[in-house]
Amino acid sequence: xxxxxxxxxxxxxxxxxxxxxxxxxxxxxxxxxxxxxxxxxxxxxxxxxxxxxxxxxxxxxxxxxxxxxxxxxxxxxxxxxxxxxxxxxxxxxxxxxxxxxxxxxxxxxxxxxxxxxxxxxxxxxxxxxxxxxxxxxxxxxxxxxxxxxxxxxxxxxxxxxxxxxxx
Amino acid sequence: xxxxxxxxxxxxxxxxxxxxxxxxxxxxxxxxxxxxxxxxxxxxxxxxxxxxxxxxxxxxxxxxxxxxxxxxxxxxxxxxxxxxxxxxxxxxxxxxxxxxxxxxxxxxxxxxxxxxxxxxxxxxxxxxxxxxxxxxxxxxxxxxxxxxxxxxxxxxxxxxxxxxxxxxxxxxxxxxxxxxxxxxxxxx
Numbered sequence: 238x239x240x241x242x243x244x245x246x247x248x249x250x251x252x253x254x255x256x257x258x259x260x261x262x263x264x265x266x267x268x269x270x271x272x273x274x275x276x277x278x279x280x281x282x283x284x285x286x287x288x289x290x291x292x293x294x295x296x297x298x299x300x301x302x303x304x305x306x307x308x309x310x311x312x313x314x315x316x317x318x319x320x321x322x323x324x325x326x327x328x329x330x331x332x333x334x335x336x337x338x339x340x341x342x343x344x345x346x347x348x349x350x351x352x353x354x355x356x357x358x359x360x361x362x363x364x365x366x367x368x369x370x371x372x373x374x375x376x377x378x379x380x381x382x383x384x385x386x387x388x389x390x391x392x393x394x395x396x397x398x399x400x401x402x403x404x
Numbered sequence: 405x406x407x408x409x410x411x412x413x414x415x416x417x418x419x420x421x422x423x424x425x426x427x428x429x430x431x432x433x434x435x436x437x438x439x440x441x442x443x444x445x446x447x448x449x450x451x452x453x454x455x456x457x458x459x460x461x462x463x464x465x466x467x468x469x470x471x472x473x474x475x476x477x478x479x480x481x482x483x484x485x486x487x488x489x490x491x492x493x494x495x496x497x498x499x500x501x502x503x504x505x506x507x508x509x510x511x512x513x514x515x516x517x518x519x520x521x522x523x524x525x526x527x528x529x530x531x532x533x534x535x536x537x538x539x540x541x542x543x544x545x546x547x548x549x550x551x552x553x554x555x556x557x558x559x560x561x562x563x564x565x566x567x568x569x570x571x572x573x574x575x576x577x578x579x580x581x582x583x584x585x586x587x588x589x590x591x592x
Contacts, residue, residue: 249571251547258553286579290547292521293528295439296448298455303430306456310418310426310463 238264243276252284411476419466430459433477436549437484443544444488446533454487481549481559485541492537531581539574542567 243265250256254265269276414432417425437458441451461483469476532540538560545556546567557567 245568245572248575249568250553251575256547256550286575286582289524289582290528290578292524293443293532293548294525295435295442295451298434298438298452302452302455303427303434306434306459307423307427307430309456309460310423311421 238268240268240272240276243268243272244279247279247283251287251290252280253287409471409475409477412471415466415469415476418462419469426463429462433462433480434459436477437480440481440484440544440549441488443529443532443548444485444540445491446529450491454484454491457487458484478555478559481545481551485559527582528578531578534581535574535577539570539577542570543574543578546571 238261242261246257246261246265254262257265269280411429411432414425414429418429434455437455438451441454442448445451445454458480462480532543535543541560542556545551545559546553549556551559553564553567557564560567562570
């Protein structure tokens with residue numbers, strides 16, 4: 238590494254070599270140990286700015302926020318329940334049922350996010366209704382073998398093609 | 405499964421709706437998201453709203469995640485940054501001159517030492533808020549979020565040289581601003 242490159246990286250990344258590009262770290266250490274003393278002085282000056290920047294701390298999230306966010310996530314049970322409630326009546330109606338199930342899940346999510354308490358209450362109600370449906374299917378007819386295969390249902394939409402990494 | 409992505413396994417469990425995984429994901433990523441959003445927006449309340457919006461997207465997308473296309477953490481930063489941009493844009497449109505917000509911090513009474521630390525943090529927050537947006541973004545991603553230069557550049561859609569140039573300008577501005585700013589007693 239040249240002293241010029243060292244200064245360029247010091248100006249960009251600061252004095253902590255852990256923030257430097259992997260490939261240039263060893264060269265920087267070598268130069269710092271054996272190069273001109275001016276490099277070490279420049280490093281000390283950059284470290285001052287680093288310490289100042291570190292004074293800007295962000296308060297860690299409190300438990301209320303953690304609970305609120307985690308509570309807004311759909312649980313496997315509520316998802317499966319909403320799938321069961323919409324899909325069970327007719328296997329032949331799967332495409333529209335799937336679409337309904339997706340809409341239902343979106344709705345639950347929205348409810349959970351904006352009104353966590355209401356979301357939980359409604360989720361419980363949905364669970365009860367879906368539970369009743371599942372029981373009736375299990376006792377009443379020879380529904381599809383996958384009737385209780387929650388895992389399979391929960392991943393029924395995994396072929397969605399959206400490139401959401403660009404969102 | 406993408407072996408290079410340390411979040412892949414947890415994300416898969418979130419996609420299966422495992423409550424413990426959901427909780428673990430929040431605990432693993434929330435602080436990081438708040439750190440990003442608060443430093444970009446300068447407002448705690450908005451940062452929390454952004455974090456919540458990001459997680460809504462996580463819950464929605466987790467079952468559909470395709471490993472190997474992007475690292476989850478990179479995607480998370482992308483989503484959070486976009487939400488921050490939206491808010492900054494709206495802020496400019498609604499009140500173009502209202503850019504000198506008090507950075508996120510409370511004004512509660514505190515012992516002298518704590519007060520001094522808080523004041524210093526507030527000065528940095530103000531200086532950060534005054535940076536041009538792209539410089540602030542580069543510094544927040546590379547310095548505070550500790551992303552590699554390559555990851556930060558990729559997120560910003562620029563080359564590594566351009567990122568280094570933004571970082572140099574950001575650090576110079578901050579050094580000048582923070583060195584030249586007198587410590588005021590009325591900071592608290």
